[in-house]
Amino acid sequence: MAHLHRLSVLLLFVALGCSDLPTGPLRSATEEPQQRLHLASPQAGAPQAPDAYIVVLRPEVRDVPAAAQALAQAHGLGLGFIYQHALRGFSATIPAGRLQALARDARVLRIEPDYIATTMAQVLPWGVDRIDADLSSTQAGDGRGSVGIDVYILDTGVSLHKDLNVAERVDFTGQGVDDKNGHGTHVAGTVAALDNSAYVVGVAPGARIRSFKVLGNNGSGQFSWIIAAVDEITRRKLASPSTPMVANMSLGAKVGTTAYNSLDEAIVRSIQAGVVYCIAAGNSGEDASLYSPAHVVEAITVGAYDANNQFASFSNYGSILDLQAPGVSILSTWLRNRTHTLSGTSMATPHVTGSAALYLARTPSASPQEVRNALVSAGRAWVVGVPSGTTNVSVYAGSY
Ligand SMILES: [Ca+2]
Ligand SMILES: [Ca+2]
Numbered sequence: 001m002a003h004l005h006r007l008s009v010l011l012l013f014v015a016l017g018c019s020d021l022p023t024g025p026l027r028s029a030t031e032e033p034q035q036r037l038h039l040a041s042p043q044a045g046a047p048q049a050p051d052a053y054i055v056v057l058r059p060e061v062r063d064v065p066a067a068a069q070a071l072a073q074a075h076g077l078g079l080g081f082i083y084q085h086a087l088r089g090f091s092a093t094i095p096a097g098r099l100q101a102l103a104r105d106a107r108v109l110r111i112e113p114d115y116i117a118t119t120m121a122q123v124l125p126w127g128v129d130r131i132d133a134d135l136s137s138t139q140a141g142d143g144r145g146s147v148g149i150d151v152y153i154l155d156t157g158v159s160l161h162k163d164l165n166v167a168e169r170v171d172f173t174g175q176g177v178d179d180k181n182g183h184g185t186h187v188a189g190t191v192a193a194l195d196n197s198a199y200v201v202g203v204a205p206g207a208r209i210r211s212f213k214v215l216g217n218n219g220s221g222q223f224s225w226i227i228a229a230v231d232e233i234t235r236r237k238l239a240s241p242s243t244p245m246v247a248n249m250s251l252g253a254k255v256g257t258t259a260y261n262s263l264d265e266a267i268v269r270s271i272q273a274g275v276v277y278c279i280a281a282g283n284s285g286e287d288a289s290l291y292s293p294a295h296v297v298e299a300i301t302v303g304a305y306d307a308n309n310q311f312a313s314f315s316n317y318g319s320i321l322d323l324q325a326p327g328v329s330i331l332s333t334w335l336r337n338r339t340h341t342l343s344g345t346s347m348a349t350p351h352v353t354g355s356a357a358l359y360l361a362r363t364p365s366a367s368p369q370e371v372r373n374a375l376v377s378a379g380r381a382w383v384v385g386v387p388s389g390t391t392n393v394s395v396y397a398g399s400y
Helices: 064-075 096-104 125-137 183-192 223-239 262-273 345-362 368-378
Strands: 048-057 078-083 089-093 108-119 150-155 166-171 208-213 220-222 245-249 251-254 276-280 300-305 323-326 330-334 338-343
Touching: 048 064, 048 096, 048 223, 064 078, 064 089, 064 096, 078 223, 089 223, 096 108, 108 223, 150 183, 150 223, 150 345, 183 208, 183 330, 183 338, 183 345, 208 223, 220 223, 223 245, 223 262, 245 345, 251 276, 262 276, 276 345, 276 368, 300 345, 300 368, 323 345, 338 345, 345 368
Parallel strands: 150 208, 150 245, 166 208, 245 276, 276 300, 300 323
Antiparallel strands: 048 089, 048 108, 078 089, 108 220, 108 251, 330 338
């Protein structure tokens, strides 16, 4: 929670509409309604969905669904997702003229913009030539059966590929469960493609893929959708604490601050519940601490390197990174039972997710912090060209 109080409050008057802001004195020094509006900071690069917000309720609100309904009716909101497990609040479309009144409501802790996250991959058309090298940098399965761990892929969906053990597909985007983009199917293959001599092989072959589609077919999705997925994973973990769960998030947005937003906060709660989160650092060649959810300290944040162990020039960097992983010219599963080569920290992250699944298969009671520490201590310091202050340790799955 300490991170929340560090949020600098910057009102974006253009987005809000100056005429809607009260000009008189604020209600009190300690509970200024404007300070409950955490709108976009000017340096942030992430776009916001139009009129879309995430509303966090005060802890004393007992019945979140009832309060959300009441607030929606009182303020004319278009209610979206209701969050109860990783976050207490809801998503909504809010007309600009209603923002101040809602922020003044005693039940509301804060209101945030609903940022748009994107995938962290980029296509390299020449990458096919590098397939052999990609495979050699990937820790393949041991050929002795599958890994019985639940892996949540928060992405563009996952195709029902012959090389994947897809146990479940849930849609949070309103665009249907299927992967029309390919990114999520690619990520899933690196985590868990079957060890069957066909197509490719994942780090944790045969692990149960639970596809939570939070990015649309164009590869982008609203934070409110992602929080809904995190909320559901957290609900499941709280209901079944002894079931190991790993989540892969090869997505993010530049929020321009280290301060935690509602998505970050939801992920922290989910980690506290026992779910391991592996998150892409981002592909902008910048400090990952300005990216959400990459800057969540409690998660495992992953940068990318190539087949020569060279740190990828596109990879975000910084002390927030926990591990590096192969992320240049990675061959994996693709739409319509094909394979495809992609690069990005999106491709690096599932190498760590698969490694976490392998570790949990042997040590199912390990906490997320223990999994993170085990992966880091088993890692190999072979990545060259990392910026100063950034880890040179690659994930290494060979020891478990
Ligand atoms: Ca295979
Ligand atoms: Ca971390």
